[in-house]
Amino acid sequence: MDIMQGLLDEIRKIVAEELDKRQKNHPEQMPDNTAFTPVEAAEYLGMSTQFVYRHCREGDLPSVKFGGRRFLYKKDLDELIAKGGTQ
Known part of the structure; x- marks a missing residue:
């Protein structure tokens, strides 16, 4: 039974990794409430961190701090893109 459980765990890991890769390749399919770290947001926007x-910091890009970490929502990044950047 341990062998079967090990195989199932490995399959779950592979499937999760593949889904993660596919989601990163198709960000438009992510829900609007997807939270990005600043590094992920920079990658999504094609800009620097x-x-x-x-x-x-300047308030042009809404973000939330949680547990000492900053997060940005996809909907806010999409709005930034739609309006053509910051003023």
Whole structure:
């Protein structure tokens, strides 16, 4: 039974990794309430991490801090893209 459980765990891990890769390749399929770290947000926007942090600090890009970490929502990043960037 231990062998079967080990195989199932390995299959679950592989499937989870594959789903994660596919979701990253198709961000438009992510729900609007998907939370990004600043590094992930920068990658999503095609900008630098410094750009993201600066605009969070200046209030141009909404973000939330939780447990000492900053998060940005996909809907806010999409709105930034739609309006053509920050002012």
